[in-house]
Amino acid sequence: MIQFSEEATRRFQTILSHYPEKRAALLPVLTLAQREFGWISQEVSEYLSELMGYPPSDILSVATFYTMLHKKPVGKYHMEICRNVSCWLMGTYPCVDEIKRQLKVDVGEITADGKFSWNLTECLGSCGTAPAMQVGDRYFETLTPAKIIEIIEKLANE
Amino acid sequence: MNKILLVNIEKPDQKNIAKYRERGGYTALEKALAMQPADIINEVKTSGLRGRGGAGFPTGMKWGFVPTNAGKPTYLLCNADESEPGTFKDRILMERDPHLLIEGMAIACFALNCQLSYIYLRGEYEFIAHIMQRALDEAYEAGILGPSIMGKDFALDLHLHLGQGAYICGEETSLIESLEGYRGYPRIKPPFPATHGFLASPTVVNNVETLCALPWIITNGAAAHAAIGTEKSKGTKLFSVSGHVNSPGVYEVDMGYPLLDFINNEAGGIPNGRALKAVIPGGSSVPVLTAAECDGVLLDYESLLKAGSMLGSGGMIVLDDSTKMPEVLSVIADFYAHESCGQCTPCREGTGWAAKILRNLVAGKGKRADIDLLLKIADMMEGKTICPLADADVMPIRSFVTKFRSEFEALCAS
Numbered sequence: 001m002i003q004f005s006e007e008a009t010r011r012f013q014t015i016l017s018h019y020p021e022k023r024a025a026l027l028p029v030l031t032l033a034q035r036e037f038g039w040i041s042q043e044v045s046e047y048l049s050e051l052m053g054y055p056p057s058d059i060l061s062v063a064t065f066y067t068m069l070h071k072k073p074v075g076k077y078h079m080e081i082c083r084n085v086s087c088w089l090m091g092t093y094p095c096v097d098e099i100k101r102q103l104k105v106d107v108g109e110i111t112a113d114g115k116f117s118w119n120l121t122e123c124l125g126s127c128g129t130a131p132a133m134q135v136g137d138r139y140f141e142t143l144t145p146a147k148i149i150e151i152i153e154k155l156a157n158e
Numbered sequence: 159m160n161k162i163l164l165v166n167i168e169k170p171d172q173k174n175i176a177k178y179r180e181r182g183g184y185t186a187l188e189k190a191l192a193m194q195p196a197d198i199i200n201e202v203k204t205s206g207l208r209g210r211g212g213a214g215f216p217t218g219m220k221w222g223f224v225p226t227n228a229g230k231p232t233y234l235l236c237n238a239d240e241s242e243p244g245t246f247k248d249r250i251l252m253e254r255d256p257h258l259l260i261e262g263m264a265i266a267c268f269a270l271n272c273q274l275s276y277i278y279l280r281g282e283y284e285f286i287a288h289i290m291q292r293a294l295d296e297a298y299e300a301g302i303l304g305p306s307i308m309g310k311d312f313a314l315d316l317h318l319h320l321g322q323g324a325y326i327c328g329e330e331t332s333l334i335e336s337l338e339g340y341r342g343y344p345r346i347k348p349p350f351p352a353t354h355g356f357l358a359s360p361t362v363v364n365n366v367e368t369l370c371a372l373p374w375i376i377t378n379g380a381a382a383h384a385a386i387g388t389e390k391s392k393g394t395k396l397f398s399v400s401g402h403v404n405s406p407g408v409y410e411v412d413m414g415y416p417l418l419d420f421i422n423n424e425a426g427g428i429p430n431g432r433a434l435k436a437v438i439p440g441g442s443s444v445p446v447l448t449a450a451e452c453d454g455v456l457l458d459y460e461s462l463l464k465a466g467s468m469l470g471s472g473g474m475i476v477l478d479d480s481t482k483m484p485e486v487l488s489v490i491a492d493f494y495a496h497e498s499c500g501q502c503t504p505c506r507e508g509t510g511w512a513a514k515i516l517r518n519l520v521a522g523k524g525k526r527a528d529i530d531l532l533l534k535i536a537d538m539m540e541g542k543t544i545c546p547l548a549d550a551d552v553m554p555i556r557s558f559v560t561k562f563r564s565e566f567e568a569l570c571a572s
Contacts, residue, residue, distance in 0.1 A: 023338060027319070084493055127473070
């Protein structure tokens with residue numbers, strides 16, 4: 001059985017206190033669960049069902065609406081590369097090719113060491129510093145294939 | 159050129175509450191707290207401020223729709239779900255001047271008698287959430303938020319709420335559904351959020367940029383704000399410019415500033431000696447303008463409408479003469495197909511098929527009949543859905559195909 005850590009439990013209580021109705025806390029609670037367990041599995045949805053008082057199917061129906069909530073495992077560093085107009089104009093795909101060359105995994109796959117996965121995403125709001133990608137709470141902007149190599153090396157050694 | 163929003167944006171220590179206050183921060187809130195809420199609403203009405211998220215609805219009028227006798231709490235929600243392709247203006251305000259947003263929200267909350275308020279921030283902007291949260295913590299510590307704001311008998315709690323990746327949640331009723339903990343399906347209006355919004359209570363949803371204009375308006379007065387800009391478009395506007403320009407970025411200009419001057423001066427012109435081909439002036443959902451159509455166009459709601467486009471969010475994408483327009487449209491169509499919530503059939507099917515047809519055309523596998531089929535799909539989507547996402551796909555499809563038809567035909571020549 002999975003369970004929130006003590007710290008996550010405290011965070012869970014704080015989240016609940018921010019909303020006049022418990023249901024409104026569901027999205028931040030799903031986010032917390034993903035941070036805790038990596039992705040929103042059936043098991044996670046059952047756990048959250050207990051915590052929140054809604055059926056697991058309801059929890060999953062919400063999770064499946066939002067692209068940042070993962071419905072399958074991702075790498076420790078999940079790279080979301082923007083493919084929208086300005087990034088595309090400024091060279092998203094040469095960067096994607098470099099990512100594939102470096103990581104040797106295709107979109108949606110995870111490297112053997114579990115460290116990396118990648119995906120194409122929609123506009124990140126970095127159009128003026130395109131192309132861009134988001135990795136967790138970090139943005140990497142004005143990307144080039146050379147920069148991609150540096151970033152992957154840096155993350156691999158973190 | 160006037161500066162209302164980006165006054166202190168270049169100062170690296172502006173995020174710090176002490177520095178913010180040294181530069182006059184939170185004096186507008188202090189002034190507002192000494193006013194009658196109804197007078198603040200009137201001031202915002204007189205200022206001519208219009209919603210900066212895209213629709214351009216008069217802010218004061220929106221506030222005026224909120225009933226004062228509903229017997230339920232009123233909620234102010236800040237729409238920080240910035241995700242319209244080409245738009246990156248709100249993030250600079252939150253990244254570099256987070257207290258400006260908090261001050262604007264506190265003024266709005268006092269005017270609307272709202273004591274619990276949320277910033278709905280797109281989840282991808284988690285790095286901004288750290289900055290905003292630090293600013294919120296500072297504001298609580300300084301007594302600017304909490305049980306008695308700036309010593310006034312008025313309590314205000316302000317929380318950050320992160321989205322988790324859904325463009326549609328920038329639509330206000332979808333934002334409310336999402337905040338309530340559901341899939342972000344837009345709601346049928348009426349009832350409008352002003353009476354039945356978050357938790358079926360009176361709710362105002364305002365964009366980051368709109369809220370950030372409030373401290374200046376309170377400090378300098380509605381008349382000073384109404385003196386900037388054009389007859390119907392008042393104040394300044396942030397434009398985030400990207401694509402084929404030498405100096406992409408966020409610039410604040412008076413409403414009514416000439417579009418071509420903006421591209422050539424603020425944005426530094428087109429690189430590599432190339433010529434302008436087209437401009438998407440207000441985010442990917444507005445009709446594209448050809449270079450010839452840009453002549454004489456001013457950056458305000460009315461002028462852009464007259465030119466056949468829209469001001470939208472101010473997310474400007476500039477395209478030079480090397481750009482293949484069918485490819486750009488295909489990228490845009492993929493976006494709307496991906497972001498359609500799937501609730502309304504015309505949008506779910508229409509955006510999906512338009513994207514497939516365009517991918518096929520770009521791959522050289524299309525037929526001439528596909529071009530008219532695209533226009534027919536646009537007709538079948540327009541105005542037939544709960545929210546404007548389908549229309550947001552219709553406008554680029556129709557304008558790209560009509561204005562650059564020969565490029566689409568050339569793809570099917572074989």
